[in-house]
Amino acid sequence: MRVLSGTSSGLPAGIYPQLASYRHEVFVQRLGWQLQTPEGVEVDQFDRPDTVYVVAQEDDGRIAGCGRLLPTLHPYLLGDVFPQLLHGQTPPCSAEVWELSRFCALDLQQRTHTPAGQFSSVVTVTLLDAAVRCAAGLGARRLITVSPLGVERLLRHAGFHAHRAAPPIIIDGHPLFACYIEVDRC
Amino acid sequence: MSQHSVTHSSSSGVITSISLSADGYIRLRPLLFQATELQHLMSGLDDGVLPRMDSGAAIVGYTEWVSLTNPAITVGWDWQLSAMDGAPGCVRIADPFSNVMFIDEDSRDLGPVRTARLLGEAIDARPWSSTVLAAIAARYS
Numbered sequence: 284m285r286v287l288s289g290t291s292s293g294l295p296a297g298i299y300p301q302l303a304s305y306r307h308e309v310f311v312q313r314l315g316w317q318l319q320t321p322e323g324v325e326v327d328q329f330d331r332p333d334t335v336y337v338v339a340q341e342d343d344g345r346i347a348g349c350g351r352l353l354p355t356l357h358p359y360l361l362g363d364v365f366p367q368l369l370h371g372q373t374p375p376c377s378a379e380v381w382e383l384s385r386f387c388a389l390d391l392q393q394r395t396h397t398p399a400g401q402f403s404s405v406v407t408v409t410l411l412d413a414a415v416r417c418a419a420g421l422g423a424r425r426l427i428t429v430s431p432l433g434v435e436r437l438l439r440h441a442g443f444h445a446h447r448a449a450p451p452i453i454i455d456g457h458p459l460f461a462c463y464i465e466v467d468r469c
Numbered sequence: 470m471s472q473h474s475v476t477h478s479s480s481s482g483v484i485t486s487i488s489l490s491a492d493g494y495i496r497l498r499p500l501l502f503q504a505t506e507l508q509h510l511m512s513g514l515d516d517g518v519l520p521r522m523d524s525g526a527a528i529v530g531y532t533e534w535v536s537l538t539n540p541a542i543t544v545g546w547d548w549q550l551s552a553m554d555g556a557p558g559c560v561r562i563a564d565p566f567s568n569v570m571f572i573d574e575d576s577r578d579l580g581p582v583r584t585a586r587l588l589g590e591a592i593d594a595r596p597w598s599s600t601v602l603a604a605i606a607a608r609y610s
Contacts, residue, residue, distance in 0.1 A: 446570075465492075
């Protein structure tokens with residue numbers, strides 16, 4: 284497996300369309316997220332020319348995971364769609380804070396649904412580490428994410444320095460919260 | 470470093486300040502946390518979203534609490550159902566998750582690991598088990 288990173292135009296040829304298709308299968312078909320997407324691909328207003336992607340690719344070319352990095356100096360998911368998760372705090376707007384979204388590490392050849400959702404793969408920690416390193420290379424000191432509560436356990440177990448930005452809120456039946464991931468490690 | 474802060478009276482009557490740092494942490498001394506009232510927010514049984522490091526068929530879950538301050542302290546921890554003096558009760562099974570960074574007398578960070586451990590000790594000194602049991606019973610009965 285290798286991990287690629289770059290903007291849509293900076294990734295190797297063919298990867299970005301493959302990534303959009305992979306995201307559709309994971310988030311729309313497998314996880315059932317109610318997203319307004321074109322047929323067969325999952326893209327939204329935050330997939331822009333300045334958006335940076337991290338992509339885990341198996342040796343046979345299949346995508347095994349992905350994540351999306353957005354600078355908080357420009358519109359991003361938490362600030363625009365889930366500002367309530369900050370409980371009145373001003374959303375971060377800094378070159379030192381990048382948002383990680385659409386993160387998943389799921390083997391699509393495994394047809395059985397697992398309760399671990401988009402975090403079931405052993406690829407998860409490798410990809411998350413790559414995302415943090417990529418963001419650090421772009422000037423980030425910390426990432427911020429919209430996360431389910433259970434992610435904290437994974438982050439702690441993997442040795443990441445993460446903490447909450449504010450209390451969790453139940454959205455669509457699931458407790459979500461805004462989570463900071465520091466670029467440094469515990 | 471603070472974005473904004475609020476002063477309030479602790480249970481000891483001392484005027485204190487809780488503020489939010491630019492990195493998202495609320496920095497305060499352990500004694501102030503111990504004096505800060507926490508309100509139950511939500512509790513639930515383990516939904517199996519992620520594997521836990523503990524074992525077996527025990528009944529486990531999570532609980533979330535918040536302070537009434539602004540900015541709000543958020544703290545949550547995993548628990549396991551256990552027999553306590555012959556009656557069912559909840560026992561914390563892992564260090565809490567929070568937006569708190571404890572500081573020492575010189576306002577130096579104690580670090581995330583030590584903070585989590587001290588938070589756990591402070592939580593264990595509070596009577597939270599019956600509240601969680603009642604919330605679980607109301608939610609799942």
